[in-house]
Amino acid sequence: xxxxxxxxxxxxxxxxxxxxxxxxxxxxxxxxxxxxxxxxxxxxxxxxxxxxxxxxxxxxxxxxxxxxxxxxxxxxxxxxxxxxxxxxxxxxxxxxxxxxxxxxxxxxxxxxxxxxxxxxxxxxxxxxxxxxxxxxxxxxxxxxxxxxxxxxxxxxxxxxxxxxxxxxxxxxxxxxxxxxxxxxxxxxxxxxxxxxxxxxxxxxxxxxxxxxxxxxxxxxxxxxxxxxxxxxxxxxxxxxxxxxxxxxxxxxxxxxxxxxxxxxxxxxxxxxxxxxxxxxxxxxxxxxxxxxxxxxxxxxxxxxxxxxxxxxxxx
Amino acid sequence: xxxxxxxxxxxxxxxxxxxxxxxxxxxxxxxxxxxxxxxxxxxxxxxxxxxxxxxxxxxxxxxxxxxxxxxxxxxxxxxxxxxxxxxxxxxxxxxxxxxxxxxxxxxxxxxxxxxxxxxxxxxxxxxxxxxxxxxxxxxxxxxxxxxxxxxxxxxxxxxxxxxxxxxxxxxxxxxxxxxxxxxxxxxxxxxxxxxxxxxxxxxxxxxxxxxxxxxxxxxxxxxxxxxxxxxxxxxxxxxxxxxxxxxxxxxxxxxxxxxxxxxxxxxxxxxxxxxxxxxxxxxxxxxxxxxxxxxxxxxxxxxxxxxxxxxxxxxxxxxxxxxxxxxxxxxxxxxxxxxxxxxxxxxxxxxxxxxxxxxxxxxxxxxxxxxxxxxxxxxxxxxxxxxxxxxxxxxxxxxxxxxxxxxxxxxxxxxxxxxxxxxxxxxxxxxxxxxxxxxxxxxxxxxxxxxxxxxxxxxxxxxxxxxxxxxxxxxxxxxxxxxxxxxxxxxxxxxxxxxxxxxxxxx
Numbered sequence: 001x002x003x004x005x006x007x008x009x010x011x012x013x014x015x016x017x018x019x020x021x022x023x024x025x026x027x028x029x030x031x032x033x034x035x036x037x038x039x040x041x042x043x044x045x046x047x048x049x050x051x052x053x054x055x056x057x058x059x060x061x062x063x064x065x066x067x068x069x070x071x072x073x074x075x076x077x078x079x080x081x082x083x084x085x086x087x088x089x090x091x092x093x094x095x096x097x098x099x100x101x102x103x104x105x106x107x108x109x110x111x112x113x114x115x116x117x118x119x120x121x122x123x124x125x126x127x128x129x130x131x132x133x134x135x136x137x138x139x140x141x142x143x144x145x146x147x148x149x150x151x152x153x154x155x156x157x158x159x160x161x162x163x164x165x166x167x168x169x170x171x172x173x174x175x176x177x178x179x180x181x182x183x184x185x186x187x188x189x190x191x192x193x194x195x196x197x198x199x200x201x202x203x204x205x206x207x208x209x210x211x212x213x214x215x216x217x218x219x220x221x222x223x224x225x226x227x228x229x230x231x232x233x234x235x236x237x238x239x240x241x242x243x244x245x246x247x248x249x250x251x252x253x254x255x256x257x258x259x260x261x262x263x264x265x266x267x268x269x270x271x272x273x274x275x276x277x278x279x280x281x282x283x284x285x286x287x288x289x290x291x292x293x294x295x296x297x298x299x300x301x302x303x304x305x306x307x308x309x310x311x312x313x314x315x
Numbered sequence: 316x317x318x319x320x321x322x323x324x325x326x327x328x329x330x331x332x333x334x335x336x337x338x339x340x341x342x343x344x345x346x347x348x349x350x351x352x353x354x355x356x357x358x359x360x361x362x363x364x365x366x367x368x369x370x371x372x373x374x375x376x377x378x379x380x381x382x383x384x385x386x387x388x389x390x391x392x393x394x395x396x397x398x399x400x401x402x403x404x405x406x407x408x409x410x411x412x413x414x415x416x417x418x419x420x421x422x423x424x425x426x427x428x429x430x431x432x433x434x435x436x437x438x439x440x441x442x443x444x445x446x447x448x449x450x451x452x453x454x455x456x457x458x459x460x461x462x463x464x465x466x467x468x469x470x471x472x473x474x475x476x477x478x479x480x481x482x483x484x485x486x487x488x489x490x491x492x493x494x495x496x497x498x499x500x501x502x503x504x505x506x507x508x509x510x511x512x513x514x515x516x517x518x519x520x521x522x523x524x525x526x527x528x529x530x531x532x533x534x535x536x537x538x539x540x541x542x543x544x545x546x547x548x549x550x551x552x553x554x555x556x557x558x559x560x561x562x563x564x565x566x567x568x569x570x571x572x573x574x575x576x577x578x579x580x581x582x583x584x585x586x587x588x589x590x591x592x593x594x595x596x597x598x599x600x601x602x603x604x605x606x607x608x609x610x611x612x613x614x615x616x617x618x619x620x621x622x623x624x625x626x627x628x629x630x631x632x633x634x635x636x637x638x639x640x641x642x643x644x645x646x647x648x649x650x651x652x653x654x655x656x657x658x659x660x661x662x663x664x665x666x667x668x669x670x671x672x673x674x675x676x677x678x679x680x681x682x683x684x685x686x687x688x689x690x691x692x693x694x695x696x697x698x699x700x701x702x703x704x705x706x707x708x709x710x711x712x713x714x715x716x717x718x719x720x721x722x723x724x725x726x727x728x729x730x731x732x733x734x735x736x737x738x739x740x741x742x743x744x745x746x747x748x749x750x751x752x753x754x755x756x757x758x759x760x761x762x763x764x765x766x767x768x769x770x771x772x773x774x775x776x777x778x779x780x781x782x783x784x785x786x787x788x789x790x791x792x793x794x795x796x797x798x799x800x801x802x803x804x805x806x807x808x809x810x811x812x813x814x815x816x817x818x819x820x821x822x
Binding site for chain 2: 064066113114115117118123124125126130131132133134135136138139142143144146147149150153156159160162170174177178181187190191192193195196209210213
């Protein structure tokens with residue numbers, strides 16, 4: 001069930017974390033994303049849905065810096081709000097980021113991918129899981145804390161000498177990994193290679209690994225793909241926990257409507273690289289354009305049947 | 316199989332067909348090697364010698380060897396003897412003895428025949444058992460403490476005692492060969508292997524031009540000591556620094572390349588360094604090389620027979636072995652330093668980032684890791700240790716020229732890393748012992764001359780044997796001698812990660 005208190009406040013309007021404006025991505029002659037604008041609210045779970053090939057993953061790759069957008073602006077306020085005046089002021093400076101009294105503001109389209117995770121604190125997972133299969137579950141979570149650990153190791157020099165402050169920081173990193181191992185129920189498998197885990201556990205581990213980078217925005221590319229219904233429910237609980245306890249906003253691509261409708265506060269629907277609907281789950285669910293586009297239904301009777309089915313799934 | 320009646324293994328008829336095919340393949344492959352040979356005649360001209368009988372013998376041998384192996388496998392599968400197998404073996408042996416003209420040659424061919432049949436049998440047995448029971452490799456298994464802790468410790472102590480034991484057993488002149496040819500030569504390759512292991516084994520960047528950094532280190536010492544009179548102890552860190560600098564200079568433009576492309580560029584880099592060393596005669600003296608490089612001193616005390624020499628200072632009788640023993644301990648310490656730094660770095664963020672890079676570069680970037688810097692540190696560190704080894708090489712030889720830094724050296728070092736098991740320190744050390752020590756041992760196998768005739772030089776067969784060893788390794792241990800990966804951090808129990816899960820890197 002969608003949380004109406006979240007939906008009614010429309011935080012993506014009042015307290016935006018990420019503001020995407022006129023995002024366009026062209027691959028040669030193909031326009032994958034066409035003049036797309038949307039906002040992601042702080043503390044929201046925002047779902048990006050749409051039929052296959054709608055451009056959802058392209059949007060993700062632009063947000064996380066894996067693609068350089070052909071056009072458009074992606075402003076992220078790590079703290080505070082991404083206000084239009086501040087964003088415009090930063091854009092004119094030609095710099096990547098600026099410190100405002102409320103917090104740091106970043107223009108993601110100007111940053112390389114690894115800096116987006118490191119400084120702007122946007123973490124992501126992948127549609128086809130990308131763990132470090134030959135490293136243990138614990139190591140996967142420790143590698144995610146690379147930057148603070150690298151700093152603590154004095155660019156490896158203090159670490160090479162076994163400096164106590166580094167050892168203490170490493171202990172802290174293991175504790176943090178232990179916390180996430182507990183959250184995803186993999187404590188007993190901490191010393192097993194990640195590649196040997198079952199599929200559902202690998203998905204959870206990838207989310208936990210992304211969380212170990214301390215993100216303000218977590219981008220999940222189809223987190224429920226390949227999960228059974230019980231695992232989907234566990235995933236919902238994990239995502240809610242990440243939003244409520246960790247205060248991390250979530251942007252997710254998902255095809256599983258039971259996940260989308262139950263946990264999201266805000267749903268954006270894409271088709272052919274264009275936004276066709278944007279609103280609370282209820283609004284989007286009842287939008288005939290969405291149903292027609294998303295399910296490719298043209299017949300009016302069939303449309304009603306599908307609408308009823310979606311309503312049933314969502315409740 | 317083509318014979319519908321044969322359910323378990325090939326029937327004799329198809330076995331004959333398969334053996335004939337194998338012998339045909341052998342004839343095709345071995346034709347240029349066996350059937351044609353070159354020899355100098357009396358007027359020093361090269362003449363072509365035709366040895367068709369060799370080819371026929373080889374083909375026949377393979378035919379019967381393969382046939383026996385197949386029939387034996389068949390027999391084992393049906394648990395009954397196929398009549399005619401043993402006569403066939405006997406026939407093969409007979410043919411072999413008949414073919415050899417001189418008795419000593421006959422003995423040689425018989426030995427080869429027996430070895431081939433044995434090898435075929437062993438291979439077959441292995442393949443059969445593999446086919447019957449799929450090996451159930453566990454993804455991770457607990458570490459045997461004997462292997463993890465005790466073995467390296469014992470190995471290091473044994474290495475420190477090695478020259479003293481040799482000296483005690485064989486005396487100053489007898490032990491020279493063992494300490495120099497076996498000890499120092501192997502340890503140089505252990506060190507180079509450990510240095511390259513950082514780049515190839517940990518970071519997963521295939522570097523075919525590692526010898527370039529070895530050359531930079533060697534020439535750095537040669538030039539700094541002959542031109543500026545700097546002592547070895549000053550030149551050693553400088554050589555490492557120069558090599559690391561070249562590592563960064565090479566790394567910066569090429570690290571955006573991956574896999575095969577990176578390998579080709581590093582290969583070219585190795586060749587370029589060689590070409591520069593050959594052609595920049597003003598600096599390097601070209602092909603003639605740099606001679607009379609100052610020899611190693613005992614922290615300022617020279618290893619000479621004079622009154623202020625090492626022997627006189629410690630009240631010993633002068634012997635050149637003192638210098639060799641000192642060089643042995645020097646390279647041992649350098650190698651152990653490489654090992655220590657690598658092991659330490661593996662447990663640190665940068666080392667974990669190297670391994671993560673090998674596993675999945677895109678995932679690394681999604682976690683905020685600067686992959687360019689990470690690759691550069693791996694390249695620079697690997698190059699630095701190569702440079703250390705190079706300056707050691709120069710001080711040991713007292714002479715450097717471009718011929719010591721050819722692609723074959725790069726290939727040997729890479730073979731040590733791959734053979735050892737990429738990323739495994741002990742594996743690399745073992746592989747260096749096998750590869751370099753193996754070469755030296757070949758020189759020692761005098762008794763082979765009794766079998767193959769006095770003109771037989773086993774050392775010439777080095778490459779053939781390496782090639783064979785590599786093929787055998789690929790079949791039996793595709794991940795190297797030590798294929799398991801030891802985790803860099805442990806939560807509760809230390810388990811070795813199966814090599815099957817560990818990626819080799821994509822460049």
